Structures are given as C-alpha cells and as structure tokens.
Amino acid sequence: MDQKLARRRFLKIGGATAAALAGSVTTAGIAWSSPTAPPTRLTDGVFTLGVASGDPLHDRVVIWTRLAGNPLALDGSGGMPSRPVAVSWEVAHDERFTRLVRRGMTMARREDAHTVHVDVGGLEPARWYYYRFRAEGQLSPVGRTRTAPAPGDLPSSWTFSIASCQNYTAGYYTAYQDMLAGNPDLVVHLGDYIYEGGAQGAYWEHMPFRTAQRPAGPTMTLYRRLHWGRLATINMLDTRQYRSDHVPDIEADGPAAWDPDRTMLGTEQMRWLVDDLNTSTSTWNVLAQQVPFFEDPDVGAENDKWDGYRVSRQQLLEVMASGRPRNPLVLSGDIHANRAADLKLDFDDPESVTVGVEFTGTSITSGGQAAATVRHDPDPDNPHFRMAGTGRGHVAITVTPQLARADYRIVDTVRQPTSAARTVTSYVVEEGRAGLAPA
The missing domain is CATH 3.60.21.70 (Alkaline phosphatase D (PhoD))
Known part of the structure; x- marks a missing residue:
C-alpha cells in the first residue's frame, strides 16, 4: 500500500475487497510516448484517485485506476472529456521500472467512468511487483502488488x-x-x-x-x-x-x-x-x-x-x-x-x-x-x-x-x-x- 492510501483522497477510488497492497509512491520519470495523439489536451492531474490492485492469483493480478482531473465534478464525469483516452500500463520487478515484466495499452472510456481495469497475466507466484499507468504524458503513482503462492506450495505464513x-x-x-x-x-x-x-x-x-x-x-x-x-x-x-x-x-x-x-x-x-x-x-x-x-x-x-x-x-x-x-x-x-x-x-x-x-x-x-x-x-x-x-x-x-x-x-x-x-x-x-x- 502506498503512503497515499492513508489520505482521504484515496477513499474515492474503486475498492478492492481483497486488495493486494500498493507500495510506496514515486514518480520515476521514464518517458515513453502515448500510442495515440490526443485531439485535445487533458487537464493536469488526471491520476488524482491513485491506483489499486486486487484479486491475486498465483500467476496474475488485476490493476486499476480511474482518470479524473476533477473527481467531485457535479456531472459525474470526473472532469474528463467525453472521448476515449488511451492509457498505457507497465508492471515491473522494481519501482524504477528498469526490469519490466509486462506492458500494454487499453482505453479509458466515458461509459466506464474512464476507469482502467487490466487483468495482468504471466506473472510469477508469491512475488511482489510494481505497476503504473500513463495517459497522454501524465504518469500515475506507482503501486505495489503481489501474486498468490503456487497451488501446491505451503507458505510458512x-x-x-x-x-x-x-x-x-x-x-x-x-x-x-x-x-x-x-x-x-x-x-x-x-x-x-x-x-x-x-x-x-x-x-x-x-x-x-x-x-x-x-x-x-x-x-x-x-x-x-x-x-x-x-x-x-x-x-x-x-x-x-x-x-x-x-x-x-x-x-x-x-x-x-x-x-x-x-x-x-x-x-x-x-x-x-x-x-x-x-x-x-x-x-x-x-x-x-x-x-x-x-x-x-x-x-x-x-x-x-x-x-x-x-x-x-x-x-x-x-x-x-x-x-x-x-x-x-x-x-x-x-x-x-x-x-x-x-x-x-x-x-x-x-x-x-x-x-x-x-x-x-x-x-x-x-x-x-x-x-x-x-x-x-x-x-x-x-x-x-x-x-x-x-x-x-x-x-x-x-x-x-x-x-x-x-x-x-x-x-x-x-x-x-x-x-x-x-x-x-x-x-x-x-x-x-x-x-x-x-x-
């Protein structure tokens, strides 16, 4: 769990009933281009609601975020435009993302409240990972998550x-x-x-x-x-x-x-x-x-x-x-x-x-x-x-x-x-x- 989880702002994110904890927040500045060029610029701070993860299996975990420049917008839009937004994601062994494990791109759409919900597979059992998102030049906080042990393993605790x-x-x-x-x-x-x-x-x-x-x-x-x-x-x-x-x-x-x-x-x-x-x-x-x-x-x-x-x-x-x-x-x-x-x-x-x-x-x-x-x-x-x-x-x-x-x-x-x-x-x-x- 990153240190921002204790802040009131975290409480607006979608909850994890069985959420794997996120780790310490960082803004490691690795630049990589967005898959599409936006027709209009997003407002600054679209990752105000942080990141979350949950439902760990031995080889996969779900990672989540929601884009919302203004989470309290009265129209429920989160301050986002009506258009879809391309969001890239990365999973790595280290919080500086020098050892990438998985990466990809998905779309955050208005009909889904501009949420991003990725079921990341191909991971190793009983291991901590770091993950983050990027949307049109803006980088999310870094979360820490972990996978469950392998089915045949008997963990000590x-x-x-x-x-x-x-x-x-x-x-x-x-x-x-x-x-x-x-x-x-x-x-x-x-x-x-x-x-x-x-x-x-x-x-x-x-x-x-x-x-x-x-x-x-x-x-x-x-x-x-x-x-x-x-x-x-x-x-x-x-x-x-x-x-x-x-x-x-x-x-x-x-x-x-x-x-x-x-x-x-x-x-x-x-x-x-x-x-x-x-x-x-x-x-x-x-x-x-x-x-x-x-x-x-x-x-x-x-x-x-x-x-x-x-x-x-x-x-x-x-x-x-x-x-x-x-x-x-x-x-x-x-x-x-x-x-x-x-x-x-x-x-x-x-x-x-x-x-x-x-x-x-x-x-x-x-x-x-x-x-x-x-x-x-x-x-x-x-x-x-x-x-x-x-x-x-x-x-x-x-x-x-x-x-x-x-x-x-x-x-x-x-x-x-x-x-x-x-x-x-x-x-x-x-x-x-x-x-x-x-x-």
Whole structure:
C-alpha cells in the first residue's frame, strides 16, 4: 500500500475487497510516448484517485485506476472529456521500472467512468511487483502488488488485515497507515467501502477484481474464491444481493427467522460454498463476508444478519461440524465494534461442540471517534463471545500451518490526518483445535 492510501483522497477510488497492497509512491520519470495523439489536451492531474490492485492469483493480478482531473465534478464525469483516452500500463520487478515484466495499452472510456481495469497475466507466484499507468504524458503513482503462492506450495505464513465501514464524513481513515506499517499480503474489505449515494454502476463494475460481471438480471456476481497455496482457501461471500428479502426487520429468533425458504446467500452461491467446504484440502478455510455469523439475541429484530436466516446458518454449521473443511475461520464486519467468538453447532447450548471461530472487526470511521474498550467473556447471555470491544481500527491476522492469530488494532483518533495505533487484545486458534484462546 502506498503512503497515499492513508489520505482521504484515496477513499474515492474503486475498492478492492481483497486488495493486494500498493507500495510506496514515486514518480520515476521514464518517458515513453502515448500510442495515440490526443485531439485535445487533458487537464493536469488526471491520476488524482491513485491506483489499486486486487484479486491475486498465483500467476496474475488485476490493476486499476480511474482518470479524473476533477473527481467531485457535479456531472459525474470526473472532469474528463467525453472521448476515449488511451492509457498505457507497465508492471515491473522494481519501482524504477528498469526490469519490466509486462506492458500494454487499453482505453479509458466515458461509459466506464474512464476507469482502467487490466487483468495482468504471466506473472510469477508469491512475488511482489510494481505497476503504473500513463495517459497522454501524465504518469500515475506507482503501486505495489503481489501474486498468490503456487497451488501446491505451503507458505510458512500469510498476513492480512480486515477492514469495513468507512464513512467519509465520519473521520480520517487513519487505520490504513497502521496497515501499511504491518506490510500485509492482502487487505480484505468486508463491506460498506463507500457511503456516498448516487448512481455508481461504473464504479461497481470496474472495481479491481476479475469476477465483477453483470449477468442477466438485477445483480452482478461478486462472490469468488482465492487460494493462498495449500495454506488457505478464501471464500469471499456476498450477503447483500442474494438475501430472500429486504422487508422490515423480523424477530431474530421468531418463526420467520427459521423459515427454510429464507436464504442469506441464494441457492447458487450456497451450493458453490458448500461444495467447496465439503471438498477443500486447505489447512484453513476462510469465509470472508459482511455481517456477523454468530448468534446475538441482544440485537433483537434483524433481517440482514445471519440471525434472521437460521436454517441457512445451521446448514453451514453442520458442514463445519462434519470435519470436512479444516479449521473454519469466519471474518465479518458491519457492526462498528470488535468481537471474537466461538462458533457453536447449537448456540443455545453452551456445552455444544465448537465448530469454528469468528473474528469481527470494528469500523474504519463509521460511528465517528470512539474510545477503545475491551471486555473478555463479556456476556453471560452470549457465552460463545470471547471478547467485545469498541474503538476504530482494523484486525491484523497472521495465519501459519500451526495457528491463526488476530491482533485487534485501534487508532487513537480519526479526527486528525494521522494517528498512532496499538493492539488492544489478541486471540489465537490452533490448527485442528476449534475454539479461541487469548494470545
């Protein structure tokens, strides 16, 4: 992640739900001509929104930018002309681009909000790369990205951070500075990447991942699967588009919540997930999704969390209990608070078998400034909760063949452009032993 990721301007770029981090920004001045001569000159500073990358496979990664000389233009054009703009791109082993690996050209078009979305293939596994774009003499910042390990490899470790809920009007996104210092392999964003309203079709269709394809119908396929060698399978779920309904909230433990026809993921996505869990050979099986999976009767009426879809959740709990997917690890956000929870086959029975664990991260800024608090084993009505906390920040997670560790990182403030951060608590789960323990 480059140092500009922590700045508020970064927040307008298309997000990466599983974004490979970009590196330090530079403007290495290597001149090479644009493939076409522009009929009219672009305004200066068309790379105001920076660069991003995401969806790493072992041999490829998606790189992204959007041309916008005036990102806040009221007509939604980003200050760009209506004509297409030729954009060249380069990928290299070094940030000075003396060892080029791939290069090419694509067109940024008005109907796509002048975004550039390149699926760069032919890369080496488990390797960092640098990338940049050029448009009519203007050079973008340099981003740093990486590929996933080869399918047969077992990495000694995998580091990533989870983030969610970043409201542009609620504060500075200072948690990203702390992520940069941790040098993670990935950032997994779990939802509410942007709160601003308005028509954003081009924004969503051209985020930096390869499976954002719009099928016939009102939704587009955002769920997908990544592999970190043999160490982990990461199922990125979509719990927003395929829910049975968006009617007013239902009683979380009422009859409607147990309706077998109610589904959180939709039939196709649920089958896709269960089939993988039943056949996975990975050491860790990660479910990265938007909303809390654990039971929380104190929440009350809900229709957008798993408590409102009990039969669907129970189906997944039973798959986890079967032992076929090793070491289930659920990631969630949404509630603007930290949680660490054991996942029970029967949440109503504290003695029920533990089938997996869940790490829930607080918001980046949503809810505004909040004091950091941590309570261990906090709720007698929810004995599966191991920790509940408040504050703003992210969760830094390290996975090895032997254990997974979650460090809950809280920033001191979101009211200033920069902030110190600290770990307020940490939890681990050992391979082959479902259940959380304090680190």
